[in-house]
Amino acid sequence: MINFSAVSKRYPGGQDALRGVSFALESGEFAFLTGHSGAGKSTLLKLIPAIERPTSGSVVVNGQNIGALKRSAVPYLRRNLGLVFQDQKLLFDRSVYDNVMLPLSFSGQRPREAARRVRAALDKVGLLARERANPVQLSGGEQQRLAIARAVVNRPAILVADEPTANLDAQSAAHIIDIFVSFHQVGVTLLIATHDQTLIERYGKRVLRLAEGKLAA
Amino acid sequence: MIAWLRQHRDACARALGKLAAQRAATLLNAVVIGVALSLPAGGYVLLANLQGVAQRFSFEPQLSMFLKPGAKRGELEFRLRADARIAQLRFVSREEALKELREAEGLADVVAALEHNPLPDAFVLRATTGSDAATLEALATRLRALPGVAQVQVDSAWAQRLGALAKIGRLALAALAALLAAGLVAVTFNTIRLQILTQRDEIEVSQLLGATDAFVRRPFFYLGLLQGLAGGVLALGILWGALVILNPGVRELAQAYGSSFQLAFLSGTAALALAVFSALLGWAGALLSVSRYLR
Numbered sequence A: 001m002i003n004f005s006a007v008s009k010r011y012p013g014g015q016d017a018l019r020g021v022s023f024a025l026e027s028g029e030f031a032f033l034t035g036h037s038g039a040g041k042s043t044l045l046k047l048i049p050a051i052e053r054p055t056s057g058s059v060v061v062n063g064q065n066i067g068a069l070k071r072s073a074v075p076y077l078r079r080n081l082g083l084v085f086q087d088q089k090l091l092f093d094r095s096v097y098d099n100v101m102l103p104l105s106f107s108g109q110r111p112r113e114a115a116r117r118v119r120a121a122l123d124k125v126g127l128l129a130r131e132r133a134n135p136v137q138l139s140g141g142e143q144q145r146l147a148i149a150r151a152v153v154n155r156p157a158i159l160v161a162d163e164p165t166a167n168l169d170a171q172s173a174a175h176i177i178d179i180f181v182s183f184h185q186v187g188v189t190l191l192i193a194t195h196d197q198t199l200i201e202r203y204g205k206r207v208l209r210l211a212e213g214k215l216a217a
Numbered sequence B: 001m002i003a004w005l006r007q008h009r010d011a012c013a014r015a016l017g018k019l020a021a022q023r024a025a026t027l028l029n030a031v032v033i034g035v036a037l038s039l040p041a042g043g044y045v046l047l048a049n050l051q052g053v054a055q056r057f058s059f060e061p062q063l064s065m066f067l068k069p070g071a072k073r074g075e076l077e078f079r080l081r082a083d084a085r086i087a088q089l090r091f092v093s094r095e096e097a098l099k100e101l102r103e104a105e106g107l108a109d110v111v112a113a114l115e116h117n118p119l120p121d122a123f124v125l126r127a128t129t130g131s132d133a134a135t136l137e138a139l140a141t142r143l144r145a146l147p148g149v150a151q152v153q154v155d156s157a158w159a160q161r162l163g164a165l166a167k168i169g170r171l172a173l174a175a176l177a178a179l180l181a182a183g184l185v186a187v188t189f190n191t192i193r194l195q196i197l198t199q200r201d202e203i204e205v206s207q208l209l210g211a212t213d214a215f216v217r218r219p220f221f222y223l224g225l226l227q228g229l230a231g232g233v234l235a236l237g238i239l240w241g242a243l244v245i246l247n248p249g250v251r252e253l254a255q256a257y258g259s260s261f262q263l264a265f266l267s268g269t270a271a272l273a274l275a276v277f278s279a280l281l282g283w284a285g286a287l288l289s290v291s292r293y294l295r
Ligand SMILES: Nc1ncnc2c1ncn2[C@@H]1O[C@H](COP(=O)(O)OP(=O)(O)OP(=O)(O)O)[C@@H](O)[C@H]1O
Pocket: A011, A012, A013, A015, A016, A017, A035, A036, A037, A038, A039, A040, A041, A042, A043, A044, A086
């Protein structure tokens, strides 16, 4: 489903964020990505939706080679991915409901079907009662869950989340990982970056460990 | 096809929503565009009316030829009849001229006060229809050279000069219109630029989540188009209002000359063209802005 082989990423500033990273994630797999701050976790995750392109090596997602992907094909790649960003990127000029509706507006969904999907996604993360609220009125954990609802509203086969439990207490963090586990149970492939070691140990899933841009065995 | 239509309808709705959400700014922009466009449009209306008048009058190429006292009328008349450029001629004796003057309103007293008749004999000539200013001037020059002729006046010269003036006016107007059209594009360019800046977050998130470039750009095109259209419609309104205010005065003036002339509004086609043109300029401004600031 996701295949990295000998991937390096050097930013324009000369910074080597990734060095010869290779791994494969099978369909339906659940993996944590961990490593120190600056290890290259966000960089690795950004290669999957073609937010960044690899400097060398190849990244293949859903059979598509990210390095060679045309700009015009990128939106269609992203619609099949669920993305949770490290800085969440919620829009504070609209309601919780409209934040989740955003990705559905791109594809010209029928309004009734779209509304149904938004409510289903909000229900899944336990925010249905807050659909009229503005994201500013939500707690940190609720905002994280809102970001997840928006990521899954298109029912993607792959979910990529960057530090979805950052700055949350243990209980809220566990709640969020439980939501991911429920997606895993219906066959979604998940890759989740975190530096929360207790979470990683508790769930006992596959772990990809980055250090200085290199993948440790 | 239906999905495509729905996308356009949604984009248009999003643009309308943006316009409605910023009512004050929208109104101000429409006023700027409307005022800017009403200037050349107003000039066009004035010129079109002026040219109408000039055309109507220059169809009668008329000359007045005044004679010296004691000029030989018969000989002159013979020469004039022989000239192919003259279609009609009428002799007006000095007595007749004085009578006409006496009958003219308000001049009877003046005429009565005169000790003797100061008016000369005259021929009123009509050149062949369609003669242009140059032909008439050449004819006048030849007539002046005839013996016994005191003065020759091309009566329709003013109408032809008006026509020529209107032609220059048209050129000036075209230049003004081009300048203001560029101004309109610049105004829209800037509005859309600001709009893109304020929606930076939404645009970024939309692109990250899989919006195509076309989807992101579409509402801005509609925004430019709608703003241009609003400005064009406003310009028509301003113009119409100006004519409503001006026309009573124009009618009064025209009546004093025994005419029922008044300024006519743009034709339906011209009005429609103005609105469409304005909308297209808005679209062009949006296109420039989007290709510059959205990537
Ligand atoms: N846009 C960029 N331009 C230049 N350098 C960058 C850019 N983004 C990241 N880097 C550099 O690349 C390296 C890896 O950054 P990255 O954000 O992938 O780390 P991370 O593992 O996600 O860290 P954190 O846990 O703090 O989020 C860092 O040294 C960072 O300074």
